[in-house]
Amino acid sequence: MIERATLTRNILIGMAGGLLLGSLIHAIDLADTNPIMVYGVNGLFDIGGKAFVASLKLLVVPLVFVSLVCGASNLSDGSSLGRIGIKTVGLYLFTTAIAITLALTVANIVDPGMGMALTTDAVFVAKESPPLKEVIVAIVPTNPVKAMAEGNMLQVIVFAILVGVAIAKSGSSGQRVRETLNDWNDIIMRMIMMLMAIAPIGVFCLMLALFSNMGFSAITDLIRYFLTVAGVLVLHFLLTYAMMVRFVANLNPIVFYRNFYPVMAYAFSTSSSNATLPVTLETVERRLGVKNEVASFTVPLGATINMDGTAIMQGVATVFIAQAYNIDISMTGYLMVVLTATLASIGTAGVPGVGLITLALVLQQVGLPVEGIALIIGVDRLLDMMRTAVNVCGDAAVATIVAKSEGKFDESVFYKDETLSPTT
Ligand code: ASP
Numbered sequence: 001m002i003e004r005a006t007l008t009r010n011i012l013i014g015m016a017g018g019l020l021l022g023s024l025i026h027a028i029d030l031a032d033t034n035p036i037m038v039y040g041v042n043g044l045f046d047i048g049g050k051a052f053v054a055s056l057k058l059l060v061v062p063l064v065f066v067s068l069v070c071g072a073s074n075l076s077d078g079s080s081l082g083r084i085g086i087k088t089v090g091l092y093l094f095t096t097a098i099a100i101t102l103a104l105t106v107a108n109i110v111d112p113g114m115g116m117a118l119t120t121d122a123v124f125v126a127k128e129s130p131p132l133k134e135v136i137v138a139i140v141p142t143n144p145v146k147a148m149a150e151g152n153m154l155q156v157i158v159f160a161i162l163v164g165v166a167i168a169k170s171g172s173s174g175q176r177v178r179e180t181l182n183d184w185n186d187i188i189m190r191m192i193m194m195l196m197a198i199a200p201i202g203v204f205c206l207m208l209a210l211f212s213n214m215g216f217s218a219i220t221d222l223i224r225y226f227l228t229v230a231g232v233l234v235l236h237f238l239l240t241y242a243m244m245v246r247f248v249a250n251l252n253p254i255v256f257y258r259n260f261y262p263v264m265a266y267a268f269s270t271s272s273s274n275a276t277l278p279v280t281l282e283t284v285e286r287r288l289g290v291k292n293e294v295a296s297f298t299v300p301l302g303a304t305i306n307m308d309g310t311a312i313m314q315g316v317a318t319v320f321i322a323q324a325y326n327i328d329i330s331m332t333g334y335l336m337v338v339l340t341a342t343l344a345s346i347g348t349a350g351v352p353g354v355g356l357i358t359l360a361l362v363l364q365q366v367g368l369p370v371e372g373i374a375l376i377i378g379v380d381r382l383l384d385m386m387r388t389a390v391n392v393c394g395d396a397a398v399a400t401i402v403a404k405s406e407g408k409f410d411e412s413v414f415y416k417d418e419t420l421s422p423t424t
Contacts, residue, residue, distance in 0.1 A: 007196060008262040014200035015207055015265055022211025041212040045205040052202025053270050055195055059188060059278045061148050064300040065160045066184045067281065071296030072164025073178050081165070081297075084402060088298045091398045092306040096342045098240055099308035099394075103232045103315025104334055112224040112316065113323030153274070153304040153349060161297075185292070192278045203269045210381070219379050226379045229316045233309055233390050240308075241397040249404040255415060259287040260396050264389040271384045273303040273350030273391045280392050288396060289413030290403040298402055302395030307345040309387025309394070310355035313380075314341045314362050321363065321372035333366040340365040350391060352384055 022041075030037050075081050139154045141147040147155035167174040167181075219226050242253035263283050267276045277300060284295045318337050322329050329337070344358035356377070360370045403409040 007199070008265075010200035011203055011262060011265050014202075014204035015269060018204040018207025018269075019211050022208040022214075025208075025212040026214065037212075041209055046209045048205030049202065049207075049209050052198070052205065053272070053275050055202075056266075056270065056275045056278055057151075059191060059195070060153075060274060061151060061156060063188050063192070063278050063281065064153065064156055064296075065148065066181055066188055067292065067296035068157060068160035068300065069164040069167065070178065070181050070185050071293045072161045073167035073174065073181070074293045075164075075168070080406065081161070084294060084297060084406060087402050087405065088301060088398060089305070091401060092302060092394075093342055095240065095244070095394055095398065096306060096308050096311045096345060097338055099232075099236050100311040100315040100338050100341045102236055102240070103229075103312040104319060104337065106232050106235070107228055107316040107319035110224065110228045111319075111323060112228045113320035151274075151349070153300060157297075157300055157304075189282060189286075192282045196279065196282075199266065203265065206269045214381060217378075219382070222376065222379050225316065225320050225376060226383065228320075229313050229383050230386060232312045232316060233386050236308060236312060237390050237393060241393060244397055244401060249401045251400065251404065251411075251414060256288065256397070256400065259283070259414065260393060263392055263396070267389040267392045268385045271352040271381075271388050273307070273388055273395070275351075276388070276392050277303045277350075280395060284396050284399050286413065287416075288400055289410035290399050291408035291410065294403040294406060294408045295399055298399040299395050302398060303350045303392070305345060306394050306398065307350065307355065307387075307391045309390030310345060310358070311341045312390070313355055313383055313387050314344075314359045317359055317373075317376055318362060318366065318368065321368050321375065322366075324375060325369055325372060327368060329366055329368075336365050337362055350388070352388075353380070355384065355387065356380055 025036070025041060032038075032042075072081060075084070139158055141152070141155035141159050144155070144159040146152075147159060167178050170177075241256075245251050245253040245256045260283060263276060263280050266279045267273060270276055273280075280303070281295060281299045284290045284299055285292055290298075315337060318329070318341075340362045341358075344361050356373055359373060363370050363372065400409070
């Protein structure tokens with residue numbers, strides 16, 4: 001097995017190499033019919049990138065199921081499961097609310113859309129969002145096989161918890177199944193490590209194919225919007241998570257970042273917290289020291305319901321669109337934005353570009369023209385990559401805090417390669 005530090009270095013090299021070469025190809029502006037584009041960029045490298053993402057996704061459902069059944073069955077009493085659930089969901093909602101508040105505050109200082117003075121008379125027929133009642137009922141699966149086949153994470157999570165709890169209550173038969181599943185968990189973890197070994201090539205292909213085709217001209221037009229979103233993402237990443245890890249979990253944030261940052265390279269290249277999930281889970285357990293009982297629940301749930309980076313984009317985009325159309329949002333409007341953006345992330349899977357879809361919901365809620373989304377679409381691909389990296393980091397931070405507070409945390413794993421003490 002290739003050493004972890006070497007692997008991380010290779011992934012970063014693959015990422016930077018793909019980005020540079022891709023940007024170069026884009027700058028040369030080859031015709032779409034040029035053989036380099038046909039057989040290289042949109043052929044070989046596109047296939048390589050897509051196959052890599054597919055192989056990551058392939059592990060998501062078996063991993064979430066097996067890992068969560070093991071986790072839930074190892075938590076012998078139901079009350080700790082409930083407590084972990086409440087803490088996790090509470091922290092996810094809390095960090096998302098902070099993220100969006102930060103975004104609204106900074107956007108109101110920077111004024112990214114000032115002076116664009118667009119008017120709208122286009123009529124937009126909004127798609128009805130499903131009533132809350134339906135959303136809640138839909139969390140319970142009617143057919144677990146269908147839920148798995150469709151990759152409906154919330155339903156898979158509910159089913160896995162039920163199976164896990166039943167195993168814990170089933171005495172010696174439960175014990176036998178638990179042992180088998182623990183073995184399966186090890187096997188799936190091994191598969192993740194095997195996949196990680198080819199990640200440098202996968203990441204290189206993804207970045208090359210993407211950046212060869214991506215235009216940057218939109219960024220210059222929307223530079224204030226772009227920099228505001230990017231700035232708040234960095235702020236939330238460096239400030240909110242560091243403070244939480246330091247003051248709530250009482251751990252060294254630098255060690256946290258150092259152990260976790262390779263996962264962000266996967267998130268950045270795939271733009272999907274779901275596809276990154278296998279790597280996030282492996283790292284949270286084996287590098288951050290979160291025990292499986294907590295990680296198996298918090299991380300998959302986070303990939304589905306916790307999207308701080310997405311909420312940041314939505315906050316800045318709302319202010320940007322309001323300013324571009326010269327529409328005033330009242331204080332209640334802003335509160336609505338916080339509430340809707342926080343809730344909108346629940347139930348939407350972490351896949352590329354989903355943030356723009358839920359943005360429509362947020363805009364409607366405060367009476368802004370949904371067609372304003374067209375203004376920011378040009379730079380969203382790159383921002384999607386950045387916010388996905390923040391999304392997965394938020395999941396890991398919450399998992400760490402919950403595990404620490406529950407005594408399900410291994411500090412010797414967290415500080416394994418470190419000379420830094422817990423308080424430096
Ligand atoms: N791509 C993001 C994720 O997977 C979601 C989004 O903001 O579009 O976390």
